[in-house]
Amino acid sequence: MDKHHCEHVAAFIAEVFGAATDYTSAGGSHAGMIRKLMGHHLTHKQRKRWIALFVKTVDEAGSPDDPEFRAALVG
Numbered sequence: 001m002d003k004h005h006c007e008h009v010a011a012f013i014a015e016v017f018g019a020a021t022d023y024t025s026a027g028g029s030h031a032g033m034i035r036k037l038m039g040h041h042l043t044h045k046q047r048k049r050w051i052a053l054f055v056k057t058v059d060e061a062g063s064p065d066d067p068e069f070r071a072a073l074v075g
Helices: 005-016 030-038 044-060 067-074
Strands: none
């Protein structure tokens, strides 16, 4: 995995949440991210695990305990 992978993922997620546009400014796009992920052939179990860890991280960061927010986050 690229040594800058964590930085790219963090920039993407931050931008989705309304932070700076570092991800798209560096040439990234949602479609491009999906294309890269499709090439990894992740299993359903792996995707579910990633989402579970992502939600846990967001919870630990103090995200709102709001049903609409959670639905949008997981969606």
